[in-house]
Amino acid sequence: MNRFAFLALPLALAGCNVHSKDKADGDDNVSIAGDASGNISFDVPFAKGQLKIPEGFMHGGDVDIDGVKLMPGSQVTNFTMNSRDKVSVVEIAFTSPQAPDQVRAYFVDQFRKHGAEAAVSGDTVTGKSKDGNPFIIKITSSGSGSQGKIQAQDDKD
Numbered sequence: 001m002n003r004f005a006f007l008a009l010p011l012a013l014a015g016c017n018v019h020s021k022d023k024a025d026g027d028d029n030v031s032i033a034g035d036a037s038g039n040i041s042f043d044v045p046f047a048k049g050q051l052k053i054p055e056g057f058m059h060g061g062d063v064d065i066d067g068v069k070l071m072p073g074s075q076v077t078n079f080t081m082n083s084r085d086k087v088s089v090v091e092i093a094f095t096s097p098q099a100p101d102q103v104r105a106y107f108v109d110q111f112r113k114h115g116a117e118a119a120v121s122g123d124t125v126t127g128k129s130k131d132g133n134p135f136i137i138k139i140t141s142s143g144s145g146s147q148g149k150i151q152a153q154d155d156k157d
Contacts, residue, residue: 079091096147124136
C-alpha cells in the first residue's frame with residue numbers, strides 16, 4: 001500500500017501521545033485511523049498512541065490508487081489502515097460535490113484509462129488494481145453531492 005504513504009506523515013508530527021510496546025508480545029499488526037477533526041490513532045509493533053493534527057489537514061489527502069485520484073472537489077473525511085497476516089486493508093471515506101452517478105462514472109473511466117479493471121454494480125464500483133488486488137468503492141447520495149467509502153486490499157505475497 002505504498003500509494004497510501006501520505007497516511008504515515010502524521011506519525012512524524014510532534015505533539016503526540018506515544019507509549020512504547022513490549023516487542024516480546026509477538027504482535028506485528030499495524031493499525032492507523034484518522035478523522036476529519038485531525039485525531040489520529042496508531043498501533044504499530046513498537047508503539048501505540050494518539051496525536052492531533054490541524055483540523056482539515058486530511059481534506060486535501062492525496063489518495064492515489066493505480067494513478068487514480070479522488071474526483072476533483074472531493075475531500076477525505078476519515079481513514080483506517082489495518083495490516084495483519086500479510087494483508088493490508090485501507091478504508092477511506094470521502095465526500096464529493098458531484099452526484100453519485102457522476103462519481104461512479106469518473107472512477108470507472110479513470111481506472112480503465114490507467115489499465116485497471118472496474119465496473120459499476122448498483123451504488124458500488126468494484127475492480128482490481130493492476131497488480132490484482134481488489135477494491136470496492138461504495139458511493140451514495142449526501143445532501144447536494146455524494147459520500148463514498150473506498151476499501152482497497154493489498155496482499156503482500
